[in-house]
Amino acid sequence: MNILALDTACSVFSAALKTDTGLWYLEADAGMRHSELLMDIIDSLFKYAGQDASSLGLVVCMKGPGSFTGLRIGFAAAKGIALALGIGFTAVSTLDCIAFPHSAWPGIVIPVIDAKKKRFFTALYYKGEPISPYMDVGILDLADAIGEASRNESIPTDMQNKTIRFIPGAILLTGPDAEKALPLLEDAIPEYSFFLDPERKRGRAFELLEIVKGRGLQENIGNDIFCGPEYIRKSDAEMKTSVTGS
Secondary structure, eight states, X not given: OEEEEEEOSSSEEEEEEEETTEEEEEEEEOTTOHHHHHHHHHHHHHHHHTOOGGGEEEEEEEEESSOHHHHXXXXXXXXXXXXXXXOEEEXXXXXXXXXGGGTTOSSEEEEEEEEXXXXXXXXXXXXXXXXXXXXXXXXXXXXXXXXXXXXXXXXXXXETTEEOOOOTTEEEEESTTHHHHHHXXXXXXXXXXXXXXXXXXXXXXXXXXXXXXXXXXGGGTTTTTTOOOOOSSOOHHHHHHHHHHO
């Protein structure tokens, strides 16, 4: 099945196209210019692949969290393509995609997206699986969550019959805003060792494809067409409206 993946959740935009003959990928550090670049980049992918849109069987985008505007653009484009072609659509958590490449890390993996107002969109992962809810948290609450997870004796230590030693103090920070969280966490919980992912700021459309294939989501196409972005928190406009109306 030919699959188109769109990542518009953060400043680095990326898109990937998987066909029976190969994989094509483009990314750009576009700031918030996703709407200007999106359709041109999609057209370029099809040209490089020697395919046209009618060959698609599934479109996938980031579910969130991330930029409110970026997520809406990604959903609008992906759903528009899916509905126009009568094909499947699905969405995957942004945080899942960011954490996905680090399933072999022996400690906790924390993808970080700046949520502004001194808060972060994040979750805690171990061996590629979330061990916390998706969160919109300040640094002290995140530090508490790390401490609680590190003391959790129920974290599994066996995968595919190979024992992996859990190292609770080894924390990998990844995602576009990991660098902002690093000094704050080092001050809050200095007893832990924090490491920065050197590829933390790249696009994640490739991970979108891998997760869709790995979870078998392509076999359940069309089931998510009515879903929307997972913002985790209300937008500034919604919060202002709420305060005004109260």
